[in-house]
């Protein structure tokens with residue numbers, strides 16, 4: 001599911017899950033490469049909050065917000081990062097489609113100032129598309145740190161559009177940007193936004209011919225914000241969306257009048273012919289031509305410090321420090337860069353990287369989430385605050401006020417809405433999820449995740465995934481549903497499917513993981529058995545899936561953002577926003593479960609369902625009473641884990657039974673929301689097949705583990 | 717195949733064959749997979765750009781212009797560098 005945009009104005013989306021403030025207002029669309037600070041800028045402009053993290057692929061969906069700039073209100077739209085107008089991965093396509101379908105008053109192309117040379121090419125594409133554009137040079141602070149100087153007014157002159165420098169994470173330059181937006185929309189696009197790029201005499205005639213043929217008749221219904229020249233260029237690069245546009249044009253009566261009925265046929269012919277006469281694929285030709293143009297501009301406007309030839313990752317900072325001693329003040333800055341370099345080289349070191357990972361897991365996950373939050377805090381909340389004070393008080397009050405046993409049962413009974421659903425959600429799930437997301441946000445904001453991807457790539461290849469898949473996998477520990485959506489950033493269908501299966505099967509989500517850590521941490525051997533079994537399962541199923549599923553092996557390309565110091569404010573807001581979302585996600589389901597159980601108990605269906613689940617429960621060596629844990633687990637596996645916590649508290653299970661139950665539950669499908677997301681991303685059949693595989697398989701694994709532990713005579 | 721200005725006086729090797737900490741210029745990208753090529757180009761890994769190899773293991777890490785990229789051996793084999 002989608003994280004809520006946290007609005008400063010409460011009235012716009014109170015209680016609703018999807019928040020689309022500002023519908024119908026003039027639009028501002030943010031575009032740019034991944035990880036350049038679009039979402040930070042969105043937050044700074046709109047006063048709302050959408051996720052900001054230090055890795056490419058944080059935003060995989062479009063986010064809407066509302067902004068007041070000058071006298072006017074705007075709808076402001078944040079998009080997933082895209083590298084060029086021609087998309088390669090799915091989340092880029094989301095943004096491309098938006099550009100085709102929406103017409104905004106202003107487009108902000110956000111780039112990372114340091115990487116002007118690399119990103120300006122996309123600016124040129126957007127200008128070719130004739131979008132009303134403002135160029136935002138974000139991360140000016142990092143550019144300065146590296147001694148890069150950019151002549152902004154010169155750049156603005158040579159592009160013919162406003163250019164504004166910002167540091168969006170600090171709010172610097174935002175006022176200037178707002179002023180530019182106001183002025184820009186007032187001018188009402190008086191100037192033509194056009195950078196005429198020449199792609200060479202051989203190919204230009206084809207581009208122009210297609211452009212001409214695309215011209216619709218006067219009263220054509222469909223339209224797009226993108227120029228016909230840009231569409232023509234995209235067609236010559238065999239872009240799906242551009243051809244989709246053509247198909248729509250064909251189907252739209254009156255797009256062309258009768259005289260031009262043959263246009264679309266003609267276009268296809270031209271595109272084929274153009275690709276024949278060019279020795280290189282046209283997308284490369286276009287890219288290189290644009291880059292030439294960019295290099296010309298960059299030479300005029302950007303100055304970089306001289307760089308040392310033999311630079312290594314370890315002493316890059318040092319070398320620069322020596323080089324720069326002549327310049328005032330830059331020495332200190334260069335040394336500042338040397339320290340992150342050191343840490344960086346440890347984090348991605350083939351040998352040292354592994355202990356570094358375990359240290360992070362041990363302190364962040366085990367000690368803070370498992371022992372402190374899921375142990376100490378939950379213990380206190382569950383047993384003292386709720387168990388000792390709140391629940392007895394509420395129960396007594398309720399019983400004295402409402403004299404009907406059936407209703408008493410619904411609200412304050414054993415499975416009651418208050419005594420079970422609300423208590424679980426607040427006393428158990430919330431602290432664990434909060435602690436987890438806190439640690440997680442810190443890790444995300446430093447930029448560790450792409451480094452982990454680099455570190456684990458070769459291992460992930462064995463299970464049919466690339467290092468890029470590390471990001472959704474790690475996100476899965478937070479919430480499987482979010483992570484399932486992030487599988488969009490993976491390149492091939494096969495990789496997305498394998499990642500999806502593994503997420504649904506072997507990656508426990510934060511709440512469940514926290515509970516299991518806390519239950520099992522009292523006995524390190526249990527924890528070890530649990531971890532080993534889950535890890536084996538992950539590797540085994542990944543390995544088998546990569547053998548069975550057709551398709552090419554994945555490849556790995558990932559941009560490595562610099563290590564950044566996390567900002568406290570971002571961490572807190574992000575943690576809060578995720579907790580908020582998680583709570584709204586689980587509470588209704590927990591309440592629903594209470595109600596269903598209540599109905600089930602009144603009608604006898606509950607007992608019936610329990611009877612059925614008793615079979616596999618007993619089969620894997622658990623007492624029949626444990627059946628309700630698994631019944632809960634069908635709703636959500638963290639709900640099942642919460643049930644397990646209850647059973648464990650009352651000392652109903654032996655050590656071996658506890659491990660077996662924990663393993664089985666971990667392997668369950670995460671929750672209904674994740675199932676729905678799988679349907680959305682992979683289709684209904686696949687989703688059904690995945691869950692049809694997972695439940696029996698979870699019990700089978702439980703059975704095998706129980707049998708082995710019994711046979712070995714292990715007692716925990 | 718995409719070629720930039722070829723430097724006849726220099727040798728051209730793949731990124732895999734390059735020594736770490738050395739800087740060269742991207743000469744060309746060679747791959748049959750249009751998706752990979754498209755991605756590399758869109759990310760700014762283009763012929764003519766200076767490139768510095770930083771690491772070969774656990775995966776390839778290099779710097780083009782101001783950005784670092786991690787790639788696997790497969791991809792590194794498609795990037796030809798003259799140095």
Ligand SMILES: Nc1nc2c(ncn2[C@@H]2O[C@H](COP(=O)(O)OP(=O)(O)O)[C@@H](O)[C@H]2O)c(=O)[nH]1
Pocket residue numbers: 032033034035036037038039040041051052053054055056057058059081138139140141142166167168169170445564570
């Ligand atoms: N130093 C610096 N960091 C920034 C700036 N803007 C954003 N960031 C950081 O860059 C990372 C990516 O930002 P985000 O807004 O998620 O980028 P997006 O992927 O384009 O939406 C985050 O860690 C931000 O804190 C900036 O102007 N300066």
Ligand SMILES: [Mg+2]
Pocket residue numbers: 038039040051052058059079080081
């Ligand atoms: Mg974003």
